[in-house]
């Protein structure tokens with residue numbers, strides 16, 4: 180039986196159990212993941228847990244993920260805040276399972292009427308699979324799994340669950356098995372029944388809100404040692420010069436220490452998935468088993484000199500070694516620092532290996548001046564202006580498509596938003612970095628109106644003061660008070676997951692998604708008041724699960 184990174188010659192009971200619960204999720208297009216031990220978390224609130232059952236320790240986890248389409252293949256449409264679906268609806272995983280789809284209004288209505296999202300009874304494929312293997316004397320019931328196969332199965336309950344933007348469940352629970360979410364349960368009774376039937380550990384969290392973890396769609400964790408070393412408000416070229424000088428000065432020990440601290444900080448502030456630009460191989464060793472799950476975008480650039488493109492591409496041609504909670508991606512650095520040959524090679528590589536792509540784009544006016552006329556401060560830093568717009572440079576190389584995340588987009592040309600929307604690419608806005616450089620107000624309303632999927636990122640500590648998505652949400656709301664808390668939450672969860680080509684697998688609590696879950700103090704607030712509070716940065720998670728791994732509370736970390 181092949182299980183991802185290595186060949187297992189013995190059947191894996193946990194895998195067999197998960198396959199029964201979630202049939203049809205395995206696909207060769209994605210690498211399976213395994214859980215990681217020991218995820219530290221600080222918080223301000225220790226949930227009062229009532230333990231109903233103590234399970235045995237579980238070993239490695241295997242989480243097959245739905246396949247991803249080709250570079251320009253079909254994508255499911257999904258509403259996110261104010262944004263419109265960017266593609267016509269395409270059949271996807273949810274459709275094959277018979278899951279509901281539609282706007283947030285419909286989802287809110289479902290929650291108000293106690294509808295069960297992901298309930299086996301509403302999804303014949305899942306129900307038939309379970310019922311078909313049920314015990315003979317209860318032919319219609321989901322199968323009662325053996326104690327040995329219940330390892331890693333748990334039900335979390337809380338008074339409020341925010342499974343997706345606009346989708347609240349009051350008094351329900353979440354059934355988790357072997358690193359992924361099986362069902363969201365509509366009521367406490369259903370949660371208790373599910374726990375009994377699946378011999379699951381039941382964990383109850385009073386006065387708590389359960390949500391998916393936050394998604395940071397753009398960061399450079401390896402630059403964390405530069406915190407506080409670069410000036411704020413510098414012109415872009417001056418900042419790049421400072422960055423290049425400071426970047427070579429850090430010792431491996433400094434880099435490693437800062438990297439570990441940064442990864443922990445992300446978990447402390449509720450981030451469970453990050454799109455991380457990577458150039459330093461040493462980072463992989465430091466981050467193994469630490470921090471949030473990562474889409475590791477290996478960076479390539481040739482300074483605009485196409486003669487250097489083959490060597491740059493050769494360095495990323497072979498797949499990364501498998502690692503838990505890590506997805507591989509590819510990041511040509513920026514239009515001004517990449518030749519046409521390099522971009523075409525990157526597009527081909529991404530297409531062949533179904534890799535997500537990320538690129539800094541339209542960040543500065545300097546970029547536009549160099550790209551279109553070969554002038555400005557970037558002259559001398561890079562070579563061979565292509566004499567076209569930055570977006571045309573990407574389009575002509577075949578890079579623009581649904582698997583591409585464009586980072587920044589501060590200076591689009593007229594018509595660029597519409598072209599990005601038509602391509603299905605995402606845009607990642609970094610409010611903290613925007614503030615750092617004291618840029619002109621970001622045109623978020625225009626981007627939202629264009630229908631482009633939007634996400635949030637922190638960028639690096641070379642151009643931001645923190646790696647907290649709570650702060651990014653608060654900064655966004657401060658800069659754009661017209662945005663609803665629901666919209667901002669959507670950008671920080673489902674928008675980010677989609678930008679990282681993990682739509683439906685992160686940023687939501689739904690069947691088949693990774694069990695990346697945050698517990699937050701509710702403090703007696705209503706759902707709306709709580710969401711207003713957390714998107715203003717006034718709250719920290721009290722516990723966290725990464726790939727279904729047990730929560731890690733403040734007390735545990737301090738011990």
Ligand SMILES: [Zn+2]
Nearest residue numbers: 399539638639
């Ligand atoms: Zn960046």
